[in-house]
Amino acid sequence: MIRNSKFTIFSILISITTLLSIFCTVKKKTPAEEVKISFDSQLLKLQSIVDQELLTAINKADEKAIKASFLQSRAQYKKIEYYIEYFFPSTSALINGAPIDEIELGENLIEEPTGFQVMEELIYDTPTPENRDELLNEVTKMQTNLKRVTRFNEQYEITDAQIFDAIRLEVFRITSLGITGFDTPTALQSLPEAAAALTGVKDVLKNYKANNELLASIETAISLLNNHRDFNSLNRIDFITDHLQTISNGIDKLRKKLNIKTTSSGSALNDDAVSMFQKNAFNMNKFVGNYTEYLSDEKIALGKSLFNSTLLSNGGNRSCSSCHHKGRAFADGLKTAEGLNGTKFLLRNTPTLTYAGLQRGFFYDLKAGTLEDQALDVVHHKNEMDGSLTEAAKRLNNDKAFPSAFKNTFKDSTVNITPWKIQHALASYIRSLAPFSSKFDRYMQGDKTQLNPEEKAGFNLFMGKGKCGSCHFAPLFNGTQSPLFTKSEAEVLGVPTHADTVNAKPGSDLGRFMLNPYPQYKYAFKTTTLRNVAKTAPYMHNGVYKTLEEVLDFYNRGGGAGIGIILDNQTLSSDPLKLSKKEMQDIIAFLKTLDDQ
Structure with a gap:
């Protein structure tokens, strides 16, 4: 009996020891794995x-509940935006892409928009059975796209470097x-939604044991956004320089402290x-x-x-x-x-050639890809140069200086100019x-003496009430969207043929439609850079406006729709901006700070 008892106790001890051994050898999850698990939970x-x-x-036709639940779902999406945008860029466009048709020219395919931005237009429009x-159809598509993310994420194995790149780009976004x-x-929920996006970044950093200083800086930024429910009230230039850039610096310091290398990013920014x-x-x-096309x-x-x-x-x-002309920022x-x-x-x-290389399409109608x-x-x-590159090559081959210059540049022993x-070579110079x-650049790089109060107010209006920054994306202030810079956009503004507001007409230049006759492209023109804009008057694709004051008045009225030009495909909001004369002057003061010195 005693022997059996001893044997039982011994067996129990062995079992306990074995279980403890198994338990203790369970591999601890890495921070990257914890982030992935957290994402799955937030996605659910x-x-x-x-x-x-x-x-x-929606099924109950409860309009108040529709808006409340929509805003709740958007805020929840923003918490994981960094992850979806980085790892599932194609699906992210279906979840929160722009509410305009996407036209695949090579495939002659038109993809209608879907996702949160389409829902927003429907929800805030007057309710009808049709919309x-x-x-309801949009919600069904949303459900499908979110399930797609769930399936794809099961197959993903993410790295620390990718996660740090994702949150770096999210702060830029x-x-x-x-x-x-x-x-x-x-x-107009961008401020609380930006706070939700920063909350997602903070949750990631907690997995990497970020110090209290970095976490506190993010929390301060979140509180500031949540306390500025009025879209127009945020001092955006201070928020960027004093808060967002501080957060970016903190993230980079933590990455270096953890010896996490940068990864090859999908962004056109340096890694x-x-x-x-x-x-x-x-x-x-x-x-x-x-x-082979790299600069030298x-x-x-x-x-x-x-x-x-x-x-x-x-x-x-x-x-x-x-x-x-160089003196006109390479305009004329x-x-x-x-x-x-x-x-x-x-x-x-x-157009100006300055910053032309930092875009994905060329000419006002985007007809050139490089x-x-x-x-x-x-x-x-x-009617421009009336030349021939083949003939030009012959002339250059017979020139005294150019053959040796081409030989040294292209390391070509045949000295053959093609x-x-x-x-x-021309493209490289541009x-x-x-x-x-x-x-403006010097100010954003730390020299706070560069901008005066009027110029800073102009930036805040440009990025806020004036809504200029939602088409002219900082920091390039052209139509190449941050933070990846992979596509250059065109807009339908309703620009008139003459600078008047009576009997305004859009003119005979149909823009992108002349090359690709899709109704969506009628009167669509590339969104050009505003850098050096004070040097490049007159303005618009047809040079109709002589001054920046005229341009601001056009936008303030709601573009073409505000001066009587009715275009069903106008992409610029037709709502008046309600900018005062002082506010428009402040925006112009800011625009002048974009001139290179």
Whole structure:
């Protein structure tokens, strides 16, 4: 009996020891694994809000509950926006993409928009049986897309470097889009939603044992956003420099402390950029096709010589610099460019070439996909340079200086000048025209003496009440959207042929429609950069406005719709901005700080 008792006790001890051993050898989850688990949990919560609260409210036709549950679901999405945008970019466009048709030109395919922004338009419109049926359909598509994320995420194995890159880009996204009202133009919930996005970033950092200072800085920013429920009241320039950039610096310090390397990012920013406004934040080589097109000092110098040479035109009487004057930020000061061969003026205004390399489409109608293609088109255009790159190559091969310059630049022992080399050298020079040397740049880089109160107020209006920043995305202030900079956008503004507000007409230039006759493209023109804008008057694709005051008045009225031009496809909001004269002058004061010094 005693022996059996001893044996039983011994067996129990062995069992306990074995269980403890198994328990103690269970692998502790890494921070990256914890982030993934947390994301799954937050995604499940979002699905629950959509499935149970939003869907129920729509079925009950409870308008108050519809809005409340919609805003709740949007806020929940923002908490995991960093993750979905980074790991599931295609699906993120279906969940929270812009409410405009996406046209795939190569496939002749039109994809109708779906997601939260489409829902917002339906919810805040006057309720009708038709739009509530459409809203119900949107919720069904949302459910499908969220389930897709769940399935895909099961297969993902994420790294620390990817997570830190994702939250780095999310802070940039908040900077450029989140506080401008970009994806909530009707509900105007961008500030509390930006707070929700920062909450998601904070939750990630807790898994990496972020210090109290960093967590407190995020909490301060969240509180500030939540205390500014009035969309127009936030001092955005101080919020960016004093809060968001502080958070970015803290994230970068933590990454380095943990010896986590940067990863190859999908953004056109340098992988280690801590601020979009820092000097050399952009990697220009990410805007070209492959390594053979990377910039070099030799290519830039050769391109500059070609840019100023008349050898590219068959008549030997025109160069690129004939229409793009350095003193005017490489514009020409004319309403539309001067033409050749009996054409006194061309169809469109000559745009600045500064920062042209930091975009994904060229010409006002986006007909060229690269700067090399743009150079080809301009040289061969009958009324622009009336040239031929093949003939130009022959002339350059017979020149005294150019053959050796091409040989040194392209390391080509044959000294053979080709059309492609000419195009590429010109494109390289244009890509170099992005100095980021304005008063605004210096201010954002830490010199707080650069901007006066009027100029800072102008930035706040530009990014807030004026809604300029929701199309001219900081820090480039063109239509290439932050923080990835992978696509350049065009807008339908309803620009008139003459600078008047009586009997205004849109003119005969149909923009992108002339190349691709989709109704959505009628009167659509590329959103150009506002950098150096004070030097590049007159304005708009047709040069209709001589002053920035006229431009601001046009936008303040609601674009073409505000002056009597009715376009069903106008993408600019037709609602008047209600800016005072003083506020418009403040915006202009800010715009002038974008001139390179």
